[in-house]
Amino acid sequence: MSQRYRSVFAPGLFAGRCYVVTGGGSGIGRCTAHELAALGATVIITGRKLDKLERVAAEIRDDGGAATVMAFDIRDEDAVKQAVATMLEQHGAIHGLVNNAGGQFPSPAQAISKKGFEAVLGANLTGGFLMARELYLRRFMKHGGAIVNMIADMWxxxxxxAHSGAARAGMMNLTQTLAVEWSASGTRVNAVAPGFVASSGLDAYDPSFSSVVLPQMAAAIPLGRLSSEAEISAAIVFLLSDAASFVTGATLCIDGGASLNTKLFPLSGKPANAAFSGFHREKPPAALDVLKKKT
Structure with missing residues (x-):
């Protein structure tokens, strides 16, 4: 493609650095991997499906960036240990981690099985802990680093x-705890809490979600719209950058004011500003067609 990622950050910002992005095969992870690579970083994209990872890596290379892939399950402790050891052997140094991998399924709490509950906790909390711990023990403890964890609008x-909310709340507390415990090493640990994002994840839900819940989501956001993937990626990039060198233990809400909405103040329901869409390879989810028809 002739286009490149249109980041608001300075070209070459991460030149000579290497970052791990879990869940980099789609959605926010894919977008973040592209932006980091466009800013000069070598990106290690991880996930469970090798074909998805290779497609994203090929996109990044086509755009002139550097990317490698590694397929494994972050919930598997032995697999995480082996993967991190291999990453460091291949790349020599890793400067940061984006704990983006996760997933959940909508369900009333009483219908969630123990297996389902633990699977979501593993994907959104335990796996992120394992990745952070291994990178800390093998690299960050001696050299410092930056970690950005993914949570959600679960306030x-x-x-x-219920399973995802419990995991995300746990990840926020873990972020705060690690920020203190690992501070002496120069390791910063922060989190981002996206609200409703126009990402590929929307298409993973039942069609009834798109027709009923999605319009209600947009109407409850003070800025009147969903965010773009690039708006989440930009926040992650900031927290990884030297501009955030005195920021640790923080959770940055990227939700258009949704977490502040008491539902009592009347909202117009119309977009108050335009989304920043710097990602030249963005693929809007099909679920957004519902919103277009409603507006």
Missing amino acids: GGMPAM
């Missing part, structure tokens, strides 16, 4: 997502 509960 005040997360109805229909």
Whole structure:
């Protein structure tokens, strides 16, 4: 492609650095991997499906960036240990981690099985802990680094997502704890809490979600729209950068004001500003067609 990622950050910002992005085969992870690579970083993209990872890596290379892939399950402790050891053997140094991998399924709490609950906790909390711990023990403890964890808009509960809400709340507390415990090494640990994002993940839900829930989402956001993947990636990039060198233990909400909405103040329901869409390879989810028809 002739286009390149249109980042707001300075070209070459991460030249000579290497970052790991888990769940980099799609959605926010894919977008973040592209932006980091466009800014000069070598990106290690991880996930469970090798074909998805290779497609994203090929995109990055076609755009002139550097990317490698590694397929494994972050919930498997032995696999994480082996993967991190291999990453360091191949790349020599790793400067940061984006703990983006995760996933969940909508369900009333009473219908969630123990297996389902633990699977979501593993993907959104335990796996992120294992990745952070291994990179800390093998690299960051001596050389410092930056970690950005992914949580969500789970303030005040997360109805229909009890497993995910519990995992995300745990990840926020883990972020704060690690920020203190690992501070002496120069390791910074922060989190981002996206609200509703126009990402490929929307298409993974039942069609009824798109027709019923999605319009309600947009109407509850003070800025009147969903965010783009690039708006989440930009926040992650900032927290990884030297500009955030005195920021640790923080959770940055990227939700258009949704977490502040008491539902009592009347909202117009119309977009108050335009989305920043710097990602030249963005693929809007099909679920957004519902919103277009409603507006």
